[in-house]
Amino acid sequence: MKIxxxxxxxxxxxxxxxxIYTSYTxxxxxxxxxxxxxxxxxxxxDSQMQRAKKRVTDGLMEDNKEKxxxxxxxxxxxxxxxxxIDTQVQYELFAYQNxxxxxxxxxxxxxxxxxxxxxxxxxxxxxxxxxxxxxxITVLFVGVYILENTVGANSMLMMVxxxxxxxxxxxxxxxxxxGFTGLFSLGQAGxxxxxxxxxxxxxxxTGNRAQVYQYYAGGLIQFSLPTLVSIALAGLAAAFFAYxxxxxxxxxxxxxxxxxxxxFAEIIRAVFQYDGLGPITNGSNLLRKFPVFxxxxxxxxxxxxxxxxxxxMIHSTYGRAFKAIRDxxxxxxxxxxxxxxxxxxxxxxxxxxxxVGGALLAMYQTTVQAKAFTAAMTYEILLxxxxxxxxxxxxxxxxxxxxxxASEWWLRFLDNATVIGNFKVPLLxxxxxxxxxxxxxxAVVLFYRQGIMGDKEFSLSKLRDRFTRGKGGAGxx
Amino acid sequence: xxxxxxDLRHVTMQFGGVVAxxxxxxxxxxxxxxxxxxxxxxxxxxxxNCITGVYTPTNGQVYYEGRLIVSNQPQGKMKQLYxxxxxxxxxxIVVNTPDKITxxxxxxxxxxxxxxxxxxxxxxxxIATHLHKTSNLLTATLRLNHKEERQMREHALNMLEAxxxxxxxxxxxxxxxxxxxxxxxxxxxxxxxxxxxxxDEPAAGMNxxxxxxxxxxxxxxxxxxxxxxxxxxxHMDLVMDISxxxxxxxxxxxxxxGVPEEIQDNPxxxxxxxxxxxx
Ligand SMILES: Nc1ncnc2c1ncn2[C@@H]1O[C@H](COP(=O)(O)OP(=O)(O)OP(=O)(O)O)[C@@H](O)[C@H]1O
Ligand SMILES: [Mg+2]
Numbered sequence: 223m224k225i226x227x228x229x230x231x232x233x234x235x236x237x238x239x240x241x242i243y244t245s246y247t248x249x250x251x252x253x254x255x256x257x258x259x260x261x262x263x264x265x266x267x268d269s270q271m272q273r274a275k276k277r278v279t280d281g282l283m284e285d286n287k288e289k290x291x292x293x294x295x296x297x298x299x300x301x302x303x304x305x306x307i308d309t310q311v312q313y314e315l316f317a318y319q320n321x322x323x324x325x326x327x328x329x330x331x332x333x334x335x336x337x338x339x340x341x342x343x344x345x346x347x348x349x350x351x352x353x354x355x356x357x358x359i360t361v362l363f364v365g366v367y368i369l370e371n372t373v374g375a376n377s378m379l380m381m382v383x384x385x386x387x388x389x390x391x392x393x394x395x396x397x398x399x400x401g402f403t404g405l406f407s408l409g410q411a412g413x414x415x416x417x418x419x420x421x422x423x424x425x426x427x428t429g430n431r432a433q434v435y436q437y438y439a440g441g442l443i444q445f446s447l448p449t450l451v452s453i454a455l456a457g458l459a460a461a462f463f464a465y466x467x468x469x470x471x472x473x474x475x476x477x478x479x480x481x482x483x484x485x486f487a488e489i490i491r492a493v494f495q496y497d498g499l500g501p502i503t504n505g506s507n508l509l510r511k512f513p514v515f516x517x518x519x520x521x522x523x524x525x526x527x528x529x530x531x532x533x534x535m536i537h538s539t540y541g542r543a544f545k546a547i548r549d550x551x552x553x554x555x556x557x558x559x560x561x562x563x564x565x566x567x568x569x570x571x572x573x574x575x576x577x578v579g580g581a582l583l584a585m586y587q588t589t590v591q592a593k594a595f596t597a598a599m600t601y602e603i604l605l606x607x608x609x610x611x612x613x614x615x616x617x618x619x620x621x622x623x624x625x626x627x628a629s630e631w632w633l634r635f636l637d638n639a640t641v642i643g644n645f646k647v648p649l650l651x652x653x654x655x656x657x658x659x660x661x662x663x664x665a666v667v668l669f670y671r672q673g674i675m676g677d678k679e680f681s682l683s684k685l686r687d688r689f690t691r692g693k694g695g696a697g698x699x
Numbered sequence: 700x701x702x703x704x705x706d707l708r709h710v711t712m713q714f715g716g717v718v719a720x721x722x723x724x725x726x727x728x729x730x731x732x733x734x735x736x737x738x739x740x741x742x743x744x745x746x747x748n749c750i751t752g753v754y755t756p757t758n759g760q761v762y763y764e765g766r767l768i769v770s771n772q773p774q775g776k777m778k779q780l781y782x783x784x785x786x787x788x789x790x791x792i793v794v795n796t797p798d799k800i801t802x803x804x805x806x807x808x809x810x811x812x813x814x815x816x817x818x819x820x821x822x823x824x825x826i827a828t829h830l831h832k833t834s835n836l837l838t839a840t841l842r843l844n845h846k847e848e849r850q851m852r853e854h855a856l857n858m859l860e861a862x863x864x865x866x867x868x869x870x871x872x873x874x875x876x877x878x879x880x881x882x883x884x885x886x887x888x889x890x891x892x893x894x895x896x897x898x899d900e901p902a903a904g905m906n907x908x909x910x911x912x913x914x915x916x917x918x919x920x921x922x923x924x925x926x927x928x929x930x931x932x933x934h935m936d937l938v939m940d941i942s943x944x945x946x947x948x949x950x951x952x953x954x955x956x957g958v959p960e961e962i963q964d965n966p967x968x969x970x971x972x973x974x975x976x977x978x
Contacts, residue, residue: 531840538839539829539851546815546826553813556751558801558830558891567836613817677817 227342234335241317241328248318252282252290255314259305271301291319323368330364333357359526363519370518378631384521385630386623388582391525393606393618394532395575400604401612401677402536403568404548409467409483410603412490413573415595416463417456417580419494422509422590423502425452430511435504442501449513453524453581460577461570463490472565479569487597494592509590521582528575533615535571544568548613609666610673617675629659702765703728704895704927705750710759711783712745712951713773719745720756721951722785727895732921732928734942736935736962738971742951743931744810747897751807752797757781760789763895767793768800784952802830806893808884810900810931814872820883821868824855827890855890861920862886878909882916889920895927896920902934910934914941939963947971 256275264271274297281290298305298315307315317324337353344350366383373379392410399405424447426434435441447455463486471482493499495506503509515521535541543564546554555561584590606625610617636655640647666673703726712720720742727733735743749756749769757777761769772788773781795803815823828851834844842848859865862882867875872883881901888896901917902910914937921928932938938945939959947955947962949971955962962968 534842535836535840538842539825539832539834539844539848540836540839542822542826543829545818546829549815549817550813552753552797553809553815554826555753555797556801556807556809556813557827557887558798559826560796560798571836 224342227338231335231338231342234331234338238328238331238335241324241331244314244317245321245324245328248314248321251314252318253279255311255318259307259311261306264304268301268304271297271304274300294319320371323371326364326367330360333360363522366518366522375517380518382623382627382631384515384518384586385583386626387518387521387525388579388586389603389606389626390619390622391528391582392576392579393603393610393622394529394615395572395579396603397607397610397612397615397618398532398536398544398575399568399572400607401614401618402541402548403544403565405472405565405569406477406480407483407569407572408480408597408600408604409464409487409573410576411595411597411599412483412487413460413464413576414580414583414599415487415490415494415592416460417577418584418590418595419503419509419580419592420459420577421452421456421581421584422512424455425449425512426509427511434509434511435501437507438500438504441504452512453578456581457574457577460580461574464570464573465566468566468569472569473562484597484600487595487600491592491595503592506592509584510588512584514585514588521586524578524582528578529615529619532571532575536615540564540567545613605663608673609663609670611675611677612673613677614673614675614679616680617673617678620674620680628662629655633659701729703762704731704764705929706762707746707750708760708762709785709787710746710749710756710761711785712742712749712754713757713777713780713782716780716782718782718951720749720948721783723759723948723951723953725946725953725956727927727929730921730925730927731943732917732930732941734930734932734938734945735948736932736938736945737948737954741948743948744899745951746948747807747899747929747931750800751805751897752795752800755794758783758785758788760793763800763803763805766803767791768795768803769793798830801891801893804892804894805897806888806891806895807897808881808888808899808901810903812877812880812884814880814883814887816873818872819869820864820872820875821855821859823872823883824858824887824890825851827858827887828854830891858886858890861889861923862916877904878913881905881913885920889924893926895929898928898930898932900931900933902932902937905934907936910937911940913937917941 256278260275266272274293277293278290278297281287281293294315298307334357337357340353341350344353369383370380392414396407396410399407423443426446428444428446431444432440467482467486471478494503496503497505499505536544543554543559546557546559547561547564551561580595587594602625606621607618609625610619610621633655636650636658637652638650640650705727707723707725710720710723711718723742723746735746737743745754748754749759750761752769755771756769757773758771758781759769760767760771770789770791770793772790772792815826818826832839832844832847832851834847838844839848856865856868859868862885864875864879864883864886867879872880875883881903885896885898885901898917902913905913917928917930918941920926930938930942939962942959944958945956945962946953947965947968954967954971955965957965
C-alpha cells in the first residue's frame with residue numbers, strides 16, 4: 223500500500239513539474255513549434271500563410287500574448303490542412319494557450335502528490351487531516367482560477383462566484399451573532415455600509431480624488447492607503463460602531479438589540495448622505511475609482527481567511543461560551559460566563575467581518591452609494607442564514623452561493639417577456655422573478671424550518687462514514 | 700472556630716408586595732452539609748438566587764468566606780413599599796453578577812434542570828471550565844492555548860468520571876434520563892472548581908432507590924472535593940440522612956434551625972408542613 227502510494231505520488235509530482243515546466247517554456251519554444259508544424263516550410267511559398275505566420279511571430283516579438291494567441295488561432299484554423307499537428311505539438315500548443323491554468327493545475331498535482339506522501343509516511347493524524355484540507359482548498363482555488371481563465375472574468379458565473387463569496391462572509395458573520403450567540407441583530411447593512419465607505423474613502427488614489435470629489439473641492443483626505451490596509455480599517459470602523467451600540471444595549475436583559483441595530487442602520491444611511499460630511503463621504507454622490515477585483519481569487523482569499531478565523535473561534539472555548547449563552551443565559555451566567563463581555567465580543571467581531579464584507583462589496587460593485595445599503599439587504603442576508611441553518615457555517619456558505627445564483631442568474635429568465643411561436647408566456651415580465659423568489663423562500667422557511675444544514679456542519683469524515691456504510695462497511699471492523 | 704463559608708444577615712427579598720424571603724439570617728461552616736427546607740413557595744429557591752446574584756435582595760447582606768459579596772437596602776419605590784420585618788438597613792451597596800460569584804467559588808444547580816440543550820454531555824461540562832481560562836480571544840482562535848485546552852478537556856472528563864457519566868459523554872445532554880441529567884448538572888457545577896456548592900432539589904423526580912444513591916453520592920463528592928454543601932430538598936429521608944444541620948423556612952421566614960433530630964420533632968415544622976399540629 224505504502225509503495226503503491228509512493229509511486230502514484232511520484233508520478234503526480236513528475237507530471238506536475240512537467241506541466242509547470244512546459245507552460246513556463248512554451249513561449250520560448252513557440253518559434254521551434256511553428257517550424258515543426260510546417261516541416262516542408264510551405265509558408266515560404268504560400269504568401270497568405272506567410273502573412274498569418276508573421277502575425278504570430280510579430281506578437282511574440284512584441285511580447286503581446288493576446289495578439290500572439292489571436293494570430294495563432296487564425297493560423298491554425300486557416301491552414302489546418304497544410305499543417306502537421308501531432309500529439310506532441312498539440313500538447314505544447316495547449317500549454318502555450320492555457321499557460322496560467324496549466325501552472326495552476328500543475329500546482330494542484332504537486333500538492334496532491336505531497337499530501338499523498340504525507341498520508342503514506344506521516345504518523346500524526348492531525349497533520350494528515352491538515353494535508354487533506356490544504357488539498358481541498360487548493361482544488362477549490364485552482365478550479366475557480368481555471369474557470370475564470372476559460373469562461374472569462376466577466377461572465378455571469380464569475381459574477382455569482384464573487385458576490386457569493388462576499389455574501390458567504392457576511393452571512394457567516396451574521397450567523398455568529400444570530401445563530402451561535404442567540405442575539406438578534408438587524409444592522410448588517412449598516413455595518414456593511416460603514417465598511418464599504420471606509421474602504422472607498424481611504425483607497426481612492428490621490429490622483430483621482432479631484433475627479434471623484436468634484437463637488438467638494440477634491441475632498442478632505444489627500445492620501446491613499448493600500449487595499450488590504452483599507453479593508454482592515456473598514457472592519458475596524460464597523461467594529462467600533464458596534465462597540466458603541468453594544469455599550470448600553472447589551473447590558474439590558476431583554477433583546478433590544480434588534481431594534482437598536484435596525485435604527486442604527488437607517489440613521490447611518492442618512493448620515494453618510496448628509497451634505498455636511500461631503501468632503502469625506504461625497505454626500506449623496508457616488509464614490510468610485512478605488513481599487514477593484516482583478517481576479518475572483520481575491521474575494522475568495524479574503525472571505526476564505528475571514529471565515530476560517532470565525533470557524534476557529536467558534537470551535538474555541540469562546541465559541542463554546544457563545545453557544546452556552548444562546549442555549550440558556552441563566553445557566554451560562556451560573557457557569558461563570560460574563561454575559562455582557564461575551565455578547566459584546568460576539569457583536570463586535572460579527573460587525574468587524576460585516577465591515578470587511580462591505581469593503582469587498584464595494585470592490586465588487588466598483589462604486590459605492592449609501593442608498594444601496596437598505597434594510598432589504600439585511601433581510602437578504604438573514605434569509606441566507608435561515609435557509610442555510612442557524613448555527614451552521616457551512617450552511618451559510620452553501621446558501622449564499624445558491625441564493626446569489628438563484629436571484630442573479632437562474633431566475634433571470636422570469637423577468638423577460640417570452641414568446642414561443644405565437645404564444646406569449648403569461649406572467650413572465652419584469653418583477654416576476656422577485657415574486658417567484660419570495661414564494662420559493664417562503665416554501666423553504668415553512669417546510670424546511672431547520673434550513674439546509676440545521677445546526678450541523680458539513681464534514682468529510684461523516685460523508686466518508688456514510689459512504690462506507692452504504693457499501694456495507696460493517697465488514698470493515 | 701474559623702469563620703463561616705457562607706453568612707446571610709437579614710436577607711430580605713420582596714417582589715412587589717410579596718416578601719418571598721423575610722429577614723433570613725443563617726450561616727454554613729466549612730465542609731458542612733446544610734439543608735434548607737420548607738413547604739412549596741416558602742422562598743427557598745429565591746434565597747439561592749439572592750446568594751448567587753440572580754436577584755439582588757431588597758435588604759440584607761451576604762458574606763462568602765468573610766468577604767461581603769452582596770449588600771443592599773430598599774431603593775427607589777421600594778423605600779415606601781418595603782414590608783420586611785427587619786427595618787435596619789446596611790449602608791454599603793454591593794452587587795455582583797452571577798458569573799462573578801461563580802468565579803469566587805460558589806456553584807449551583809437548578810431546580811428546573813437548565814442544561815445546554817444543543818450540546819453533548821461532555822460539552823456541557825467543558826463550558827464550565829471556561830471561567831478559569833487564561834487565554835484571550837486571539838490566542839484561543841489561533842490555537843496558541845492548546846495546552847490549556849487540553850487541561851480543560853481533561854478536567855471535564857475527570858468531572859464526568861466523578862459523577863459516573865463518562866460512558867455517555869458524547870450523547871446529547873437532553874437525551875439522558877432525568878436522574879442522569881441532575882447528575883450532569885452537578886458535574887457541570889463541580890467543573891467550575893467551587894468550594895461552596897448549592898443544590899436545588901437534586902432528588903426531585905427520583906424514586907426512593909435513586910434518592911438513597913444520590914445521598915451517598917452527595918456525601919461522596921463532599922468528601923472528595925472538600926466541599927461545603929447547601930441543599931434544598933423535599934425528600935425528608937435524604938435531608939435527615941446527610942445533613943449536619945437544617946434550616947426551615949415558611950412564608951420566607953426562618954421558623955426553626957438545628958440538627959436533624961431537633962427538626963424532626965419540632966412542632967412548628969410539623970405545623971408548617973401539615974397545616975395543623977396533632978399531638
Ligand atoms: N421573580 C419573581 N417575581 C415575583 N414573585 C416571585 C419571583 N420569584 C419567586 N416569587 C415568589 O416568591 C415565592 C417563593 O418562591 P420560591 O420559588 O423561592 O419558592 P420555593 O421555596 O423554592 O418553592 P418550591 O419548593 O416550590 O420550589 C413564591 O410565592 C413565588 O411566587
Ligand atoms: Mg424552589
